[in-house]
Amino acid sequence: DAGITQSPRHKVTETGTPVTLRCHQTENHRYMYWYRQDPGHGLRLIHYSYGVKDTDKGEVSDGYSVSRSKTEDFLLTLESATSSQTSVYFCAIGAGGQGEQFFGPGTRLTVL
Amino acid sequence: GENVEQHPSTLSVQEGDSAVIKCTYSDSASNYFPWYKQELGKRPQLIIDIRSNVGEKKDQRIAVTLNKTAKHFSLHITETQPEDSAVYFCAASIRGDNDMRFGAGTRLTVKP
Numbered sequence: 651d652a653g654i655t656q657s658p659r660h661k662v663t664e665t666g667t668p669v670t671l672r673c674h675q676t677e678n679h680r681y682m683y684w685y686r687q688d689p690g691h692g693l694r695l696i697h698y699s700y701g702v703k704d705t706d707k708g709e710v711s712d713g714y715s716v717s718r719s720k721t722e723d724f725l726l727t728l729e730s731a732t733s734s735q736t737s738v739y740f741c742a743i744g745a746g747g748q749g750e751q752f753f754g755p756g757t758r759l760t761v762l
Numbered sequence: 763g764e765n766v767e768q769h770p771s772t773l774s775v776q777e778g779d780s781a782v783i784k785c786t787y788s789d790s791a792s793n794y795f796p797w798y799k800q801e802l803g804k805r806p807q808l809i810i811d812i813r814s815n816v817g818e819k820k821d822q823r824i825a826v827t828l829n830k831t832a833k834h835f836s837l838h839i840t841e842t843q844p845e846d847s848a849v850y851f852c853a854a855s856i857r858g859d860n861d862m863r864f865g866a867g868t869r870l871t872v873k874p
Contacts, residue, residue, distance in 0.1 A: 681860065692768075692851050692864035693806065700860070708861050709763065740805065748794035748813070748855055751862075753805040 653677045656741050656754040664762050669728040671757050673741030675721075681746040682724040683708075684716060686737040687756075693740065699724055700746060731761045764789040766854050768865025775842050776873050783868045785852035786834040792854040795835045797826060800867075801848045809850075810837070842872045 653676035663669050673682060683698040685708075695708030697716040705716050713735060715727045728735055741754040765788040775781050785795075793814035798806040812819045812826045812835065819826050823842075828835040839846055849869050855862040 683860075690866050692766075692866045693853075694864070695861050698860050706860070709863070746860065748857060750796070750808045750811070753807070755805055 654741060654743055654752055654754040656739075656757050658757060659755065660758045662760045662762065663731055665732055666730050669731050669759065669761075671726045671739055671741075671759070673724040673726070673743075673754055675724075675743045677743055677752070678721060679743040679745060679752075680721075681744045682718065683742040683744070683751065684714070684724065684726045685740045685742060685753075686710065686735075687740060688737050696726065696739075731759075733761050735759065736761045763861065764792055764854055764856065764863040766852060766863045766865045768852050768868055770868060771866065772869045772871070774871045774873065777842060777844060779842055781839045781842050781846070781870055781872075783837045783850055783852070783870070784834060785836070785854075785865050786832075787854040787863075788833070789854070789856060790830075790833065791856045792833075793857055794855045794862075795826070795828060796853050796862075797824075797837050798851045798853065798864075799848045800851065806851060839870075842870075844872050844874050846870060847872045 684696040685693040694710045699705045699718040739757045742751040744751040768785045796811035799809045800806040825838045849867045852865040
């Protein structure tokens with residue numbers, strides 16, 4: 651599946667704790683994206699990266715930060731998790747512009 | 763920003779019938795319209811896309827039509843099969859803008 655993995659696949663945490671999700675690709679794609687998926691909202695872009703150390707905000711970036719120190723890894727951090735951040739998080743990779751995005755398997759995050 | 767609305771939210775058809783899912787978008791600058799299929803518990807995968815310089819695109823049993831004047835596009839699935847059962851997402855993006863906006867999704871059920 652396009653050489654993209656996410657870790658962890660499931661996580662339960664408590665309000666106020668920091669959480670980091672990892673996306674790893676072996677396809678050498680320039681662009682990487684983090685989405686969240688919630689019922690009734692489809693997929694919403696949180697942040698994306700267009701190269702090492704180059705990132706930008708998406709539609710729902712508040713409460714999230716990202717980092718990309720290597721082409722293959724894109725990290726999503728919730729500095730202080732809240733219950734509203736309970737969701738399924740998908741990483742995606744692509745060549746950028748208006749082409750196909752390949753999604754990772756997803757991470758189910760529950761914030762109690 | 764761009765807003766994409768998708769209808770219906772659920773759709774049930776008999777095997778062999780056709781299914782149509784419609785999406786509208788708000789920003790006339792949008793020029794790329796992909797459709798993703800997500801089976802239960804799986805990752806979204808691109809099934810077909812269309813750019814604003816064409817009005818229709820077909821790939822075997824699936825087709826997408828685009829009406830730029832009315833700002834809507836539709837997914838057509840003919841001769842539906844039980845394996846077509848999934849959630850389908852439309853999306854729209856503007857050239858040069860990496861913030862692709864997704865519709866809320868349509869859950870299609872094909873009854874044998």
